[in-house]
Amino acid sequence: MPIDGLLLNKLIREAQIFEGEKIRNIYQPVNDEVLLQLQSGFLLFVLKNPSYLIKLESKPNMPDTPQNFSMFLRKRIKNAKIIKIEQLGLDRIGYIELSVIDETFELRNYKLYFELMGRNSNILLIDEENKIMDALKKGVSPKRSIMPGAKYIPFYKREYINILENENLYDLNQPFMGFSKISKNLFYEYIEKYDYISFVSEFLDNLNVYTFEYNGKKEILAFKPVNFKYDEFQNPSEGLLNFFELQSMNSRFLELKKRLEKTVIKEIEKYERLYKKLKNEEKEIREIPDLEKKGRLLQAYLYQFKEKTDFVVVEDWETGEKIKINLNPLKTPNENLQVIFKKVHKLKSKEIHLKERIKITKKMIDYLYQLWQSIDFVEDIETLMEIKEEMIQEKILQDKTKNKRRKRSNSKPYEFEFNGFKIFVGKNNIQNDKITREADREDIWMHAQGIPGAHVIIKTNKKEVPMEVLLFGAKLAAKYSKGRYSSKVSVDYTMKKHVWKPKGSKPGMVLYNNFKTLYVEPI
Template structure:
């Protein structure tokens, strides 16, 4: 990656600096007549350094770290990028100007170390920290303090050897001592810097396959030219080694392109979980409350099934009133509705026989009246649960840019109370995602309910075609054509299946019909429409096709 970035960015100038997410900063560097967004991520799970083409949105108020980077690095020249031996630290060397116009050498260091990952801006001559993306005080780390103004102390050095400076005799000894590939891989990982276990396994296999095994070690390391996503033990991983074709899922022109593809969904999902935590909590809380309510209503409805028993007991008491004595706590009477089978009826001594009969009739009337109310409440609650499950599904499929629409919808429906400033601002619904079918026909996709309503009811022409996964939460998809080809219909159906809760299924039913047949009932929730006269296609979601068609 360092070689790739040096080749592309060396001698470039920093044009813009942004921090779209708490642990990630993007420097837009102008080099070779192009702008390259360089991502430095100190994310605890997805820490990395790469050129990214993924879209991002800046927060309305820049962070203190962003402001400090802008002060020192905007307009600075990138001299070189270097890795500290083969460790997980990369230093970007810049030269800028101070207030007096004198040259100011700076280092922007990224440490890729899991939850300890960090991005640190350092004054090179004074070896002082200007600022860090994550502040680490002495109470968190006694070895070194990562705070503005502190002396910069490098991360503790591992007791490992740089593999690019390896002693071949030592490699030979390891090969002789540990012939088993997995044990050898573990020893290589323990001995040399910067080796993941899969990389160590690859090296072990490579060495065993060559006659002069130890001398093959530098050749194996020099083979770091193949940006690939591979499938290892049923899990996707990425590598720069040349794995057998049978294991390769996808190959890329550069490591940056590979990382964009590999982390796009993972990082987006994680960002959505972080940024949408409040929305997710609101939906989960309301979903849990409505599910409990529905369970209680079902129990009450089951209890109303006894209503007929109360009516029959009331009628039997009325018929045989002359046999009932006020001193009785129970009486057994023949049930003429069931072949005169005896029925035991509980009585209250505080009531007259006639009042006991009336008590059963009142219970019967109360339960019968309750049925209509419970069924109505049950219907509303089921609709509420379906709506919230739909929102939950949309968040699972959302990108960070979709969250403001979902937040606005939750506020509009009364689930969420926005801050006064946000309430006063009129929310502008984001544009639907755009795709282009193989024959050039445009396809639009709503990523949430507000987008779905706007797309299906306002943007789409009456003669356009509408698609939606059958009986499951999903996006509204519009084909902007009155006579789409069969190929376009199938492609649009695959898009609809992909942007739905059935994304992982193999055979997904997708309904399609012309927009003019859609209808939104008065007072219906956002995104809810009814239709009839649809046809159905069965497709398998295809992520590779989706990427190809996306505009």
């Protein structure tokens, strides 16, 4: 449900506590948000859908470089005194009246209008002549111009009825000001159970807001939803924060997950292109013996060929066969011989490093697929932040907070209990390393064979692990692997003492031996 005019009324009344205070600073946390820092708190305007204003006790994270609109507002209204904060009727529009001494030491009176209308939301600074000084979103439409110097016309329909000022409310066809469809329906339920006078009295008497379930969705309302179970909050900002908390975390989680996944896929594509290139070079390396032989034969029979030609045919003295040697017709046979020797030397020099590069690149691809699998499986923001931290450490993701101390996440692995045995499953590479490193030597370590997946640890407590427990652990390893949709997955298991991490290996990457294999269906 969008934030309607009734809820905005209570948010504005709550914000009126800032009247008489000065604006200490102005920020833009993101492009469509404006934050006023006041003497006793913060006032945040969110200018996207849903749009609202909210009173905050502490400052949210800010970008290092201020954006243009916040810089303009700082120049014009920093240190301005708030005279009053008002709503226009019950609509989703209001203003903050300001008084400030400008750079010429003249007293100026401005109005900072906020239009909180979903995707059409805006915030504008208006001068004493009711002209637009600047706006977050500029544009021209048939009804009005939002450009500096234009006369400001509020996006406000005066003909709509303000229910706080009009008692003739029983005609359902009347256009009410500031109502959403849901709040209008619930308003009629309220006055049917009680009456209009009670509604107005209760509405104006407090700032309470209510969250409740409506058609399977969580909604927020500025008055009591009489036929629903609800949670009551004594101030609207607290209720709004509660209402948006899950939505905000989900949005942040999905946005970060998508960004990390996109980055990893891009890295996989890059390294797979490199791997393909190296494998093609490896094919050239296999040609060294043949190329050397042709070089020796051409050298032996060089005295027979003086003219430029595109090929020569010579006899292989080892087999007696005729060998055709293709040449560059623009070069002499002797020059072609030098080209062959140079190519052989170059390929032999490359051979020394090529195998190691192929090995390193293959390991990187395996690691990236493991990382991708971890991102795909992640279910909570804490684990996702650990993956982000890992990607920064591995130089896959750029660290934009080099000079800031990052708060380390401390998420926990999945924990299961089966027939008296505890089983841990890593949610990401950092956890995979941690649970494997901290396992006892006799604990059972499990992993899906040959595919990206989680490490699984069965805590043995030095007891023999029954087959049904091993099978359950194997099913978990299959479930939390790339093979989770397969009908059968091969899962290797061994004691932790047979698992080791090679020096310099990537997070989550280990080697193991003395293992057995189970074939299971994922849970």
